[in-house]
Amino acid sequence: MARVFVVVEHRQGAIRDATFELVTLARELECRFGLEPAAVVIGHNVRPFALTLSKYLPETIVVDSEALENFRYETYATVLKDLIEKETPLVTLCPHSAFGMELFPRLSVETGRPCATDCIKVEMDNLNFVVVRSVYNGKINSRLALGSSGGYLITVRGGSYAPAAEGAHEGTIRDYPPPAFGPTFRTEFLGYREAAAGAIDISQAPFLLSIGRGIKDPENIPKAEELAAKLGAVLSCSRPVVDKKWLGKERQVGTSGRTVKPKVYLAMGISGAFQHLAGIKGSGVFIAVNRDPKAPIFRAADYGVVEDMFKIIDALKEKLGR
Amino acid sequence: MEILVCVKKVPDTADAEVVLKPDSRSIREEDLAFGINEWDNYAVEEAIRIKETHGGRVTVATIGGADSEDVLRRCLAMGADDAILVEAAPFKGSDPYGIAKGLRGVVAKGSYDLVLAGVQAGDDGFGMVAPVLAGYLGWAHATLVTSISLEGAKVAVTRELEGGLEETLRLALPAVLAIQTGINEPRYVSIMGIRKVRSKAIPTLDLAAVGLAHGEVGEEANALREIGLAVPPAGREAEMIKGTPAEVAQRILDIIRERGGVA
């Protein structure tokens, strides 16, 4: 029976949300193509995670070892290689996150199995996998067929599938003995740190005015700050603004920045790169202003305005009184 | 410290309109501006800074046609010491595995301590070449690197995780590092600077020179085969607000107030 494995991503004592999106995909593959899904939890003292996953999938495999306490591709790839070669799942899924990007391409070489990254859709054609990926700044979709192989590795873009709900029955949990690790390691985990400590915590703000590359000039940031103040909003931004050091990292919305759940998200001059959109959650209203009618952000927003953002900033300020 | 930086020439599609060719296998390139992949530019700058601090040499390499030479020259003008061009023709349509095989051949020709590349390319965004190359070489790797600090035979790096979090790792050299944007501020390269390096020879390597045989790379050898390109389905589109800026502003404020926004 062909199987699909879902690698559970966790960090600092919590399972990351993307894992549950993979559960949805795994269930879909089960439904449509008859693959048997199982979760794989790797780490140290991760039994609680296995218990959680057992409420979602019929089988959970746990590989627990002190050497696996902190993620390093070296140890996790050794474990997964061993697991995949012994258990021979047809496909192994992982989120396309810092974890997945570090692990899966390398694992692909170690196991000799093809890997497709950052997929937004995963389907099968007989026993071959076909995936869809978003390319050219989100403007084009590309369909790829993975060459025939005994097993496949796929990393999935966050937000491509809805997070799964718990299942009706509890699944089984199986302990899998970790393989022996080699005598020497080439990598060493040293620790975590917060990238930027600022006074502002945008993740709690109910109303965000978010600016992107369209702001063009750090000189224009005070205009946005003024508008944010008048609106009673907190100013946030997309990655390019932080890369240029025009605003601090604590104001960045996106996968490598903060996740926000505002009631109102007003985005100006932001094109809608996926990594940015992935940071916006919740059911608030999303309004986007951008000069480019083809900007991907209009596919994510509730309301869109095709206009020079500065004209809208000025008009809003006008309406709100000088 | 011998550093190799792998770079790619890509089209800038951020603000441009991307149009498919009738066969839906590729995009129209006439109206697009090409240049060095943004992530790779940060990698080149980082390599040069390491060289400026610790000494050594920086080599840049790309798999591309003769038109990719301008990208290499720009890197030379930034401060790289050598450049290598790998003939693109046999790699036409290659997936990241094919590209990584070619680069493996380039690495084999030198004695590098460090290989840098951008995390991903702006056009396809696979993010695979650096870790796959490391796998082929049997070297340590780290992706999403936001800082590098040399420590003798090892290198300490920070990796960018989600939510503003970072992790620090120590890797044994030689290693492959995939560089994230924002790690530094790339220097400006003037045309005069590029002119100064125009006479520098850039060797072109053919397939044999990178240790590959015909059929090992290119479309036929791909593990990832592109079937077709398509414009994303319209799906859920935003409701567009039209009118003069004043009218639009009023509507926006109304929406905000409905949702409990502005005081």
Next chain:
Amino acid sequence: MQPFREVFWNIGYHYIFYSLAGLATAIFLYGIGRRWRLWRSGWSEKRGGSFDWGLVLRRVFLNASILKGDPLGGITHLSIMWGFIILFLGTALSTIDHWIISYLRGDLYLAYAFVLDMAGVALMAGIALAYLRRYVFKRERMVTVVRDHVVLILLFFIALTGFMVEGFRLRAQTLSWHEPSPVGQWIASVSGLSIPGARLAHTLTWWVHSLSSLFFIAYFPFSKFIHVFAAPVNVTLEGMGFNPFLTLEEREALKSDFSFRELIMLDACTQCNRCTVVCPSSIAGEPLKPRAVIDEAGRFVRRKNGFGWLPGRAGDASLPKARAVEGDPVWFCTTCSHCYRECPVAISPMDVIREIRTARVEGGEDVPVKVQEMLESVYKFKNPWQGAKGKRMDWATGLDVPLLKEGGADSRCFYVGCTFAYDSRLQEVPRAAVAVFKAAGYGFGVLGKDEVCCSEFVRGVGEDGLFTELAAQNVDAFERYGVTEIVTPCPHGFHTFSNEYRRMAPPMGSRAVRHVSQVLEELISSGAVTLARGGERTVTYHDPCFLGRRNGVYDAPRNVLRSIPGVRLVEMKRSRERSLCCGGGGGRMWIEAGEGEKIAEVRVREAAATGAGTIVTACPFCFTNLDDAVKTAGFEGKIVVKDLTELVAESLERRSAG
């Protein structure tokens, strides 16, 4: 006995004098020689045009450029200059008379004596006036440092002691004629000295006077006095039409930092500060002061060259040109050229600044980040706004705009320009131009997506390499499409096509280049378009630097405005050649202003003071800057900014509607 002057009367130890004179002269010649060598170390500029004799004669001999705008200053300098020259000639003539041929006799001598006295008076009066001007009238713009006092006091002292020598001599001598030297005679009469006393006084003051004169001679080439040579030479070079344009190959082959002419400029400067007073950046309180640039650059050059008193003092060839002037000030220049226009001796701080910028850009250091991004955008996208090539013709959506054809001949190119093509507000301007051209049946075509940035300001920030590449692309397009005339709404394009492009590519010389205002003037005056009366409006016209001051086009736009019925034109105080820059040239659209009021805000206030309700511009940068400044300076609703072409098109439209 005929009236004459006995040289060395009552003076012994002539050999001491001659030794010292020889020493002083040697030092003088050595100093002049070193200056000359320093100047010659600069690269040669090319001559353009013919010799403007009038300019040279007026400026050098009549000090016309000093008198302009500052009659007191002009008179002061004329007095000092001519007083000094005549006294110097007087000494020379006397030397010839003493050593070679005696001719200063009789009436000639009497005339000579009188003239010299008057010259001395002029010199001293000029110096007194100079001090009055500096300390009593307190000319605001003047900056005073120690060396300014040194030169004036030294001259005054020499003149004063000269009169005293004369006075004591006349007191002590018994002459059979009355020497018509009024001052000397007066001193003689009030001296209250006996004849032996006067002789003694004469001897003493003679030596004091001689030694101070000899000191002056030796000091001359190492001091501010060098402007006496450098300034006229610079004015002459100006009259000969030299300009610092270099092709890339020439620039690569350069062995020195500045040109021969630029080096002379640095020495021609007397720090009068007229340039700073008109510099828009200084006016807005930014850190740039053109006078300080010349001062600092001059000291840099002398340090690098090892110029100084001591022979064999090594220069420091490693000093980088990029740091000839330290820090940010070089980036605030808008290349408006007002400093150059205002300088009485044709110094161009703008050119010196641009040279330093080329070094900064080439080295990639100390270049403002936004300028880098602009340059990278021009390199990659062929325009400074990161506009996609595919969108360059978006401004023409819905219009039927003819594209030029390959292999065409004798075609007229409407060169739109990047800012007009990509800025959503300014796209109205080329649309307006097209409307007018069509109404007039004026044939034209556009380059379409082949149009690349004119790169005028790319050159302005010092990226000559990128400028050359893009200019070559435009010129190539002009060739391929058989363009013989270029019409553009952008003064920056207009300027660079007419100037640098022509220097770079000879075929450009045969192409007519016009600004749209000139075409509008022609179309209106020939009746090709008629304009209807719209509402009444009072407008003031802001001269764009690159149309007006840099290229002399002042009247065409004004004639156009006067031809629009209902439009009343009022002038700002600073208009035409004296127009205040909007602050957009020289790459300033991408360089953050310092703290405080922006250049454009100063201009908007000036416009509002005329009572006009509209500021009319003919340049996309002027438009953007003034439009922004109207908002930030709080004039929104009180004054509005319009482009000239738009106004004309509006007057057309009303006609077809009514």
